[in-house]
Structures are given as C-alpha cells and as structure tokens.
Amino acid sequence: GAVVSQHPSRVICKSGTSVKIECRSLDFQATTMFWYRQFPKQSLMLMATSNEGSKATYEQGVEKDKFLINHASLTLSTLTVTSAHPEDSSFYICSARPPDRANTEAFFGQGTRLTVV
C-alpha cells in the first residue's frame, strides 16, 4: 500500500539553529502534502499545505519565514524550522493523498518529535 515516510523521527537541537524535516511519498506522486503540528495531549493542527512547484499555503498564525516549506519534487516536501526556540518543541507530522483518491484516502508520516534546548 501507499506509504509516506518522514525523517528524522526525533531531533534535538540547540536554540537558534535550524532543523529540516523530510516527508516522502514512496508509492505515489503527491502534488500536495500537508504539515501538521501537535502539542502534548492536543489534536493535530494544520500548519501549511505544501504544493509541488509553487509556494506553500500557510494557515493563519503560522509564520512562513520561520517554517520554510519546499516541495521540490512530486515525492518530497521539506519543512525547515528556522532559528528554533524552545517553544517550537513539538511533534510535527506530514500527510499526503494519492491524487486519484484525494477526496478519500490519506497517509501519514511517522512524525518528528522536535526538542529545542
């Protein structure tokens, strides 16, 4: 079946540094991928929609200069947390939908737990 792979699964970084998270669709080409953030004991919140070959669409309140999204190919989207601060510590997860089943199917990456110290 279709698989979305996310890397790394865990990362610890120093405050002020940048961290890149990769999301790959392994079995299908994804023109659109989605990035979510989850705080402890809360539900997933959509951060942005990543569009292949064009700019990402950010949800209200999400800083596009802080959370850089690059969707350079049909199978890869990256989220870079720039100048990370401890409040950016969270669980980040991506999702993608097969284009022929976008109204129904969705697959999630394994998630990345970011800790900024």
Added chain:
Amino acid sequence: KNEVEQSPQNLTAQEGEFITINCSYSVGISALHWLQQHPGGGIVSLFMLSSGKKKHGRLIATINIQEKHSSLHITASHPRDSAVYICAVLPYGQNFVFGPGTRLSVLP
C-alpha cells in the same frame, strides 16, 4: 461547538473487554478516517469510511452518513491496543478536521 466530537475522552478497560469509541460531526463529508496514534507519536489510518461498515481483524468501524455519526469498536481488547484514537473527517474539497481523540488504556 467543535465540528468533530468524540466520546469518551478517556477510556480504561480490562483486557478482553469490548470497546466502543464514538464520533459525531456537523459537516457534510466525503470520507471519515479512524486514526491510531501510539505513545511514540506515529499515526496510522485504521479505516477510511464513506458509508456502511468495515472490519479488520478485531476492529470494526461503522458510519451513518445521515446521522453524521461513526463508531469504532474493538473486540477482545488487548494492552497493545492502548493508544489515542482520532476521528478525522474530510469535508468536501477541504482538508481534514480532526476530533480531539480518545485515549484508551487496556490493562492486563
């Protein structure tokens, strides 16, 4: 009022018990997913439903589109079923709307 509600919020069961988690939503949807999130964080889609009922092993999911309600059942529950179960709906042409999740603990 949240668009997607789940009950119960937390559930503790003894191994072997039959478990039901409910989801109700207020918008028209093209599909509903039941997701499982283990303590490590990774999310797996257990079921995608647009009508009727689906069964996979000890898991059964049902949906009533007219009543905007879905249930997830776990038969013969096991400690490895302990996780957060999330109901996620796909409104037509829109992105996922997630329920708050149900935290299930199955005790041996």
